[in-house]
Amino acid sequence: MxxxxxxxxxxxxxxxxxxxxxxxxxxxxxxxxxxxxxxxxxxxxxxxxxxxxxxxxxxxxxxxxxxxxxxxxxxxxxxxxxxxxxxxxxxxxxxxxxxxxxSVTAPQPEVQDSAVPAPQRSAAVATTPPGSYDQPDTSAALIPSSLEFKQAILREQGQKIYPVLDKAARKRLALLINNVEFDHEDMKRNGAQRDEENMEKLLRGLGYDVVKRTNLSGQEMDEAIKSFAGRKEHAESDSTFVVIMSHGKRDAILGVHYGVNNPNDVLPVDSIYSHLNSENCPALINKPKVILIQACRGGENGKVWVADSEPDQLWNMESDVWEHKEKDFISLLSCTPDTKSYRHKLNGSLFIGFLVEVFNANANKDDIEELFRQVMRRFEEFGMLKQMVCKDRTTLLKLFYLFPGL
Known part of the structure; x- marks a missing residue:
């Protein structure tokens, strides 16, 4: 050999x-x-x-x-x-x-996940001095939960926890989309391959079969998510993850053909939730749906207009069986609106790195919202590059424990 x-x-x-x-x-x-x-x-x-x-x-x-x-x-x-x-x-x-x-030196972190047009890309390179911050540590193994912990937390919390199916019977699926190569060569997301490796390893350790797609246009991303939402395995699953890594702007993820001459090659973030909601993905009703997006967010600020129109008439309605259209989601985005997301040319993004680091160490004992808070605190402690992840459109009604290994 x-x-x-x-x-x-x-x-x-x-x-x-x-x-x-x-x-x-x-x-x-x-x-x-x-x-x-x-x-x-x-x-x-x-x-x-x-x-x-x-x-x-x-x-x-x-x-x-x-x-x-x-x-x-x-x-x-x-x-x-x-x-x-x-x-x-x-x-x-x-x-x-x-x-x-x-001495051997590694390339410095760069900002290449934003919607900066290709000709301007060189202006977005970070110049952080080496040795001035503590990078993510993804080398540790995922710590499994103990059966004793699982039994104890289920006794204590009971109906407050999302049901977890038996490992031997369930069919968990996760979707991982990673755009690395773009039509504009200087939009290539160096280091994104490491993110893909780290994320796939984590998802498989958590018990998910990973559906991987790479280098997709906006339409192809939309079709991939729609196809994933229709997978029959979800009926025998208790949860799902959808992870998308690309360049981005405030409310959209860029496809690989995006550019000045093709500004519409994007996936609206809304489409992710639409394909996985109760109407379009009934197999995942009442099951946690975790959305992770590694991409910069640019564009408009956070102001919003609120209409003062007459409210819908909700009185005297006949009772019927119904479900909330969007429920049981939790999302973590790599940065807040209007800010950039940092990625090392060799070691991948801070977002995926810190997330994998936190999950490896604490998914065995903490629910997912607490894990996300720990990722946020990791960025707060990091300090050198001003980036803060944020939760978005969270509609979890219960605690979601992953119980790795069980």
Whole structure:
């Protein structure tokens, strides 16, 4: 079987003595260049394979080799570094690193999820200095819920919690749309592939089969959501996730053909709710529907006119069976209206990164609204780049616990 980059990294780490491996871990934690690795995540690793996974998850497969060679050289393991360089270069998998002051550097975060026309895109690049903020940590594994916790919370909360079907019987589905490549080359969403990987891994860990679509026009996104809403599996499910990642403006998500000459290639956000509401998706009535949107929001401000027309006549109506047209939704958007959403060229967006970090650590014990609050607090603590996620059109009537693993 042909060796992978991970195999070469493991081989290099296995060549180190116990003392040099400790030096390697310490030097890795001491790096001041973004993305940085938390000491606690390194110290708990017992095997070189786990360390190789951490390197790849943090720096991407392509950059992990160069970071490893940098550290090996710094601790005096020059021969191991040379062997790793030779093996990966002969394999053709490792590109040349960007070197600055003898250290490997990752590209800086950029703003490319807004509705900025392509010719103006270069003005939207963030210039945050490296090492000045704590980036999302998506390397940790999703912590499963314990059966004892689930039984206890169900006893305490009872009817206040959305029912969760048995793992063996349910058929959970999630839709993941990721627009990366656009007609305008400088609208390419570098780093969005990492978001897709992290989000898919999280959704599958939460028990959802993931329907993935990439590089869609506005109409194709609309058709994908409509088709997803009609899936028969929803009748045997207890919830769903719809995740859309693209460029955007205030009330719409941009398709891959969007541009000055094609300004109508968009998906109105309203269409997502329309396709999944009680009328058009009856299989998901009374079941949580989670909408996650990673995209900038531009355009108009938050003012709204309220009509003072005569209210609808609701008196003397005959009783009948009915459902609220829009109910049991909860949405988290990557930024507030009129603001931008930040994404790293290699490591993906802050929104997906912080969301995955929070869910991995706390979905085993917190309901989804509390998890969303933790994501919001994560942005508040972050501070360096002014971005704040926000909940929108939340109509959950009960607590939604994901109970990962159960």
């Amino acid at each position: 042909e060796k992978t980059i991970k195999d070469y990294l493991v081989d290099a780490l296995d060549d180190l003595s116990s003392e040099n491996l400790k030096k390697f871990k310490s030097k890795l934690c001491d790096r001041k260049v973004e993305p940085r690795v938390r000491r606690g995540n390194v110290e708990k690793l017992d095997y070189t394979m786990e360390l190789a996974d951490l390197l790849i998850n943090t720096f991407t497969t392509r950059s992990a080799v160069h970071v490893t060679m940098e550290i090996l050289t710094a601790i005096g393991c020059n021969q191991v570094a040379e062997d790793l360089k030779r093996d990966t270069e002969s394999d053709g998998s490792a590109p040349q690193p960007q070197v600055q002051n003898n």
